Structure formats: C-alpha cells, structure tokens
Amino acid sequence: MTTDQIKKAYLDFFTNKKHAVIPPAPLIPQDDPTTLFNNSGMQQLVPYLKGEPHPMGKRLVDSQPCFRAEDIDEVGDNRHTTYFEMLGNWSLGDYFKKEQLAWIWEFLTNILKLPKEKLFISVFKGDKNIRKDEESIKIWKSLGIKDNHIFQYPAEKNWWSRAGTPDKMPTGEIGGPDSEIFYDFGKEYNFHEKSEYKDKKCHLNCDCGRYLEIGNSVFMQYIKTKNNSLKPLPKQNVDFGGGLERLAQAVQKTPDIFQINIFKPIIKSIEKATNKKYQGKNKTPMRIIADHLRSAKAMIDQGLEPSNKQQGYVLRRLIRRSAVKFRQLTGELNSQNFSKIIDEPALIKEINKFQKSLNKGLNLIDRATNKDGSCQKVDAQFAFNLFQTHGFPFEITQEILKSKNIKIKKSDFNKLKKSHSKKSKSASAGMFKGGLEDQSEATTKLHTATHLLHQTLRQILGDHIKQEGSNITAKRLRFDFTHDQALTDDQLKKVENLINKQIKKDLSVTKKIEKLKTAINSGALAFFKENYPDKVTVYSIGDFSKELCGGPHVNSTGEIGGVKIIKQDSIGAGKRRIYVALKNGIKKSAH
Ligand code: SER
Secondary structure, rough: OOHHHHHHHHHHHHHHHOOEEOOOOOOOOOOOOOOOOOOOOOHHHHHHHHHOOOOOOOOEEEEEEEOOOOHHHHOOOOOOOEEEEEEEEEEOOOHHHHHHHHHHHHHHHHHHHOOOOHHEEEEEEEEEEOOOOOHHHHHHHHOOOOEEEEEEOHHHHHHHEEOOHHOOOOOOEEEEEEEEEEEEEHHHHOOOOOOOOOOOOOOOOOOOOOOEEEEEEEEEEEOOOOOOOEEEEEEEEEEEEEEEHHHHHOOOOOOOOOOOOOOOOHHHHHHHHOOOOHHHHHHHHHHHHHHHHHHHHHHHHHHOOOOOHHHHHHHHHHHHHHHHHHHHHHOOOEEEEOOOOOOHHHHHHHHHHHHHHHHHHHHHHHHHOOOOOOOOOOHHHHHHHHHHHOOOOOHHHHHHHHHHOOOOHHHHHHHHHHOOOOOOOOHHHHHHOOOOOOOOOOHHHHHHHHHHHHHHHHHHHHHOOOEEEEEEEEOOOEEEOOOOOOHHHHHHHHHHHHHHHHHHHHHHHEEEEHHHHHHHHOOEEEEOOOOOEEEEEEEEOOOEEEEEEOOOOEEEHHHOOOEEEEEEEOOOEEEEEEEEEEHHHHOOOOO
C-alpha cells in the first residue's frame, strides 16, 4: 500500500465507525501564539478537548500535516523527519479505551495486515499522582496480545501533553496517559548491535531503530490547575495520532523512512543532482536534504518566505542547512545542480542568496579551527559574526563546530544578538520547543480586536479587503490583507477610531454553530486560505462583525479596553500588514 492508500483506508475505517472527517489545520497556525507550526493533530482541537462542543460532533478523524522543529537534529536516522502527516482520530467525551484500542488494533492487523507478532505495546506505569493504566493492559490482553508484548513505562515515555510530562505542563494545558504501538523490524538488521547503545539492553523505547513507534492513543483526561495539580477534565477524551510515513515503513517493510514511496523519488533526484549514491556516509546528508526540502516546500506552498524571524527563520535554516549538506556531498554549492532536486523558485532564490557567503563562511570556519592557522577565537562572537556577515544560522555554525569538537552556547550567541538589535527575536526556541507560552488574557482581547479590525477595514477601505493571514502574541496583533496602497494617516485614524467605537459600545460577542454554506451566505467573513468543515463555529460581535473562527474571544468588546495602531507595512504586491496593540499594553518596539 502507498501512503495515499493507507491514508484513505484509515479515513474510511473511522468514517465507518461514525467519525466525521475534518479538514486539516494550516501548517502555519493562525492566531495561535503558543506555536510556530502545527505539530500535532490535536493542536486545532484543544478547545474541544477541554469541553467546547465541536461543530462536527464527538467523533472526528483527519490527516494533519505537521512540522516539528524540535526534531531537526534527529533527522538523518532511519525514522525521524521534521515534516510528516499525522493520522488522527478523536473521541470528544464519547468512546474511550475499550473501543479505541480494539479499533486501532483492527485497523493495523486487519486493514493494513501488519503481522501481530511484529507489534508491541507500551502503557503508562503510573506514578505517585496517577495510577498505573491497568485498564489498557486488560483490554490489550483481551484482544489477544501476550504479556511479553506489553511493556510499562513512566511518564517520560507514556504520558502525552504538548509540553511533555505532567510537571512541565503549564496551567490550563491538557494531557493524559497514553498507550503506544511499536513495529519490530527484527534482529536481522542488527540495529542495536551497530548502534551506540549496543552495551545496553534493547527495548521498545531504545533509540537504536529496531522498534518503530507507529501509533499513540492518548487518553486525554487531565488539565493542569493553578495550584500545579492535575484535575480531571469534564469529559474523558481519546486523541490518537499515527505517523503516516512510519505506518508506510511498516506496511512497505522498510526500516528506512527515506525508502518509502514518497521519499524514494526525492532521494533519486538527490543522487542525480549530486552524482553520488545513497549509501554509506552519503546517507545522512541525503536524508537531511530530502527531509528539509520537503518541509521547506510545504512552508513555501503556504506562502511563507525565508526571513530572520519566527517561521521564516526556520524556513531559512532548513534551506541553508540543505545547502551545507549539498556542498558536503559535492564540494560546491551550484544552484543549477541544486535545482535538479527541486525546482522551486522561492527556494532557489534563497540558495542563490546563500551561495556566495557559504564558501566564505566555511573558509572562515576552516581557518579559525585550523590550529596552525588563524589565532581567531572560536566563540559565540565568532558565530555571531558569521550570522551577521554571511547569514549562517547559529545552529549551522554550532553543528559544524560540534563536528570539530568545539562547543558554543546558544545563550551566549543570543545575548550578543539581543544587544546588537533590540528588535530581533529569533527562532522558535522559546515558543513551543515542547514548552508552551500561557494563553494570556491579552491574546484573547487581541483576537476579538482582530475581528473588529477585519470588519473595520472593509467598511473604510472597501469590500475587496480579504484576510491574507494573521498572528497574535500577548503584545500585539498582526493582520495581513489584500490592498494595493498604503493607508493614509487619515484612514489609519478612521480605522482606529471605528474599532474603539465598537469597544466603547461594549458589544456582546456570541458564538453559534452553523452550516458552512449558511454562514458564508449570511455574510460571515472567513480566512479563505483555510479549509473549513461542513459545520463551523461563527462568532458575532453585536451586529458589527460576523466571522468563522474557533475562538477564544472576550464576552463583550468593553473588555478589550481600547486599541492603537502601531504601524503598517507593505508585504509584497497588493498586500498590506497592520500591527495593533492594546492601549495600555503598548510597547514601543512591538512588531
Ligand atoms: N497527540 C498525540 C501525538 O501527537 C496523539 O495524537 O502524538
């Protein structure tokens, strides 16, 4: 079976079990300050797992494109990728462990026809706060799984929340014990014997590569409270996630994810472009190029451009890291050859930008690390200079230096960067590298203000205004829209005044579930780049605005207090960007 066939079989299987298929969320989330990229299927379902009714019901299924920046350094082994599709099914307070484990077992063994003896199970061992998951063990046994295929692990392995173990979960974050399914590639590949773990015992969660996690049923039951304890959620939910590419590995019986049907052609084109074979020490750089370019393409397809900030910086890092690996394989970075792998203009433009400085930068590193040569100190300042002058993302310098046994700290580099430009904010580091920022009151206020801004722009500038994207942090909202000229000072003032007028009126914010067609026909605004399910949640602000949205919002506009437009920018032909902050929370450098 190909990945497409596996995906279809999964969606059909759960549709037959009365699940509604929901559209995947965009890879780059809108209005979610907690994460730069969608990195799990449940991300778009957080409010519903917390208890809000979902417009499509209590049983949902989808296939969600995900990107995990935190796995970037793992890419190169037999199973990690930064971009992947996650098959997911959810019970929102409907079925629970008994149905979930039986169904997923049926899907794996009857539909995908994976041999039972190759499948292994892990369950939560329990700790001082939460009991061992005896129930799951019992269910697995009732399904015919033998004792020697079921293993227990602590929270580090069998607890799932977006932030990790219970102690790492911030207030308001949800999580629960989970049960994972592993596929055993068997002893014949000598994974363990050939790995750095060879002196230790091999087990399900060993990183040698023999056992591959192919699915995870999370029993989403708890929410972290202010006093740092776990409180049961109003309803018991199921959140299943299974990596499509990994399922394909098991089905296609290849322990190398880069040999499944979707990666094979990419690897082939890398072989052609580099004139090297996918073997021996070429494998790691080729895997990195294949993964990073697939991720980069998915981001570019969503309209992202390489930059030095947030998501754009991650994209830049992916492309430039592929360029470094390409040069490692071929001895030069020739963009014409590079374009044989992927002929994507935005990507090649970035390669061209980096081409000249790559050689200079690498020569500098060589000279500085050659003991007989330069007396230059290789430290954070050195990495900062490479970043400033030659556009080397810090992580690339760090990786090259690491291979020469030189360590430099990101915190030292960041200090230099911060003092150089108070404005600059890098990377994804603080934003959800497993950790979450708290959902703050300010972001909720700004979320409602975004709806007010959208409607206001249409009233003042005209109905041609369409949302192109938006992004909200606790400090400001950013709104992109279609319009072909800068707003005059007078227009900006009018926009600000009209929003503040609606705030003063203290209009109530109400929520309703409607059929998508009904909502659109009634004039509800939407972010048309997103795919919506057949039923949607619609938020109305008095009679002023009506918009498709998942929330959260304030109860009435008075809670916002007041807003101020900070600045406007052009973001390319026919597109504008406006930044707005709360009146009492304005920071001069907000952007
Ligand atoms: N949330 C879990 C995961 O991402 C299962 O969907 O692995």
